[in-house]
Amino acid sequence: MPDQPRKAEAAPDERPEKNEQLEENERPEKNRQLEENERPEKNEQPEENEQPEKAKAKTKPKWVLDVTAEPEDQDDTPAPKGNEGFRFAAFGALLVVVLFAGYGLGRLNNGTSASPPATPAATGSAAPAAVNENMPHTHGAAGSGLTSTAGAAVGGLSLSSDGLTLHPDATSFRAGTKQRLSFTVDAPGGAPVTSYAIVHDKPLHLIVLRRDLTGFQHLHPAMAADGTWSLDLTLAEPGVYRMIADFTALVGGRQIATTLGADLTVAGDYRPVPLPAADRTVTTDGLTVSYAGTPGTQAVQPLLMTVTGGAVEPYLGAYGHLVVVRQGDLAYVHVHPEQQLVDGKVKFWITAPSPGDYRMFFDFQVAGRVHTAAWTLRVG
Structure with missing residues (x-):
């Protein structure tokens, strides 16, 4: 076979310049830095800081109360009872002294206490035909009851209240002359009421007085079987008078305590009288x-x-x-x-x-x- 020609070798000075630079810089710069910094910076921390911060936080201070410690034994022996009888007797004697002292002070005050007597609690039983009003109370438009701190209830301002209506037969009178006053109290259906409760010995109390607060009369008319109330009335002076009927009607099984009023007129020369002085x-x-x-x-x-x-x-x-x-x-x-x-x-x-x-x-x-x-x- 014919000899193949060999490639000519390059002369030493004929190697490329980049190869010479490679020999001089065979170690890349990053490797040199690695040698110089073989220990990373985080490992250069002092050995005394090798324990993590959170581990140190778990160390229990000496002043922390150890709740796991067993409590000391407690003495469950009950207290002696030898003095209980004496204490009870002393308390009883003190109570007797206080009660007698309160009684004496009450007598010294002549019964003028600042609090009204308590009233019996209301019950759900049906009310009787006769009302026992043994406790102090007032009669107003809403019926009987102790006065409240908001002012006493008033009555006599209206002809009609609680479904009942006062119906006088005649309202004109002659001065100084006795005349018959007749009236009825009509139920919601218009028929006169014929059943009333006995309140302080009477089924109805009638007050009559003039508009200037003179000529006061407290009367008790009689009722006929048909529910008509009547009495002989004398109004001495001319003027406008007010008749006020105070009663407790029995209607439909209910007691309705109320006060109704109506005007009566006496013709003539009306001369109102001023209120007298406020003497006691x-x-x-x-x-x-x-x-x-x-x-x-x-x-x-x-x-x-x-x-x-x-x-x-x-x-x-x-x-x-x-x-x-x-x-x-x-x-x-x-x-x-x-x-x-x-x-x-x-x-x-x-x-x-x-x-x-x-x-x-x-x-x-x-x-x-x-x-x-x-x-x-x-x-x-």
Whole structure:
């Protein structure tokens, strides 16, 4: 075979320049840096910091309470009972002393406590035909009940209330002449009511007075079988009078306690009389009558009536009756007293309906005769 020609070898100085640079720089720069920095920077931290920070945080301080420690033994032995009988006897003796002290203070106060007596709780049983009104209370438009701190309820301002309507047969009278006054109380259907509860010995109380708060009369008409009430009435002076019927009707098995009013007119020259001065002591039929106490509108207050010159006797189931009428609209409140006298005094509890001027009329009985004392009351 013919000889093949060989490639000519390059002379030493004929090698490319890039190969010479490669020999000089056989170790790349990154490898040189690796040799110089064989230990990474993070490994150069001192050995004392080799423990992680969170591990040090788990170390429990010496002051931390170890709740796993077992509690010390406690003595469950009960306390001795040897002194219990003595303590009980001492407490009983102290209670007796307190009770007797309270009784003595009550007598020193003459029964003029600032709180009205408690009333029995209402029950769900049907109401009887006769109402036992032994506790002090007032009669207003909403019926009987202790006065509240919002002012006493008033009545007599309307012909109709609670479905009942006052229907007088005649309303015109002649001055100084006795005339027959007849009226009915009509039920919602229009028929006269014929059944009433007995309240303080009477089924109906009728108050008559003139618009200037003079000519006061407390009357008790009789009712016929058809429900017509009637009596002979004398109105002394000309003017406009108010008749106020205070009763408890029995309608449909319910008791409806209310107060209705109507005007009566007496023709003539009407000359209104100014209210008398607000004195606390008056004289009537030779008897001196005074009162102590100051009625207000925000709380129930006691009134103590004192009669000098005779012993007060029960009248219509109580030791007295108090009618309070407001000047202007003749709003009416009828108050009954406590059952028993308080050191010879008649004690009422009352709240004034509102600020204003009033006349108070106190009916009481001495030696079998009924008397009426009247005062002007100003409530600020």
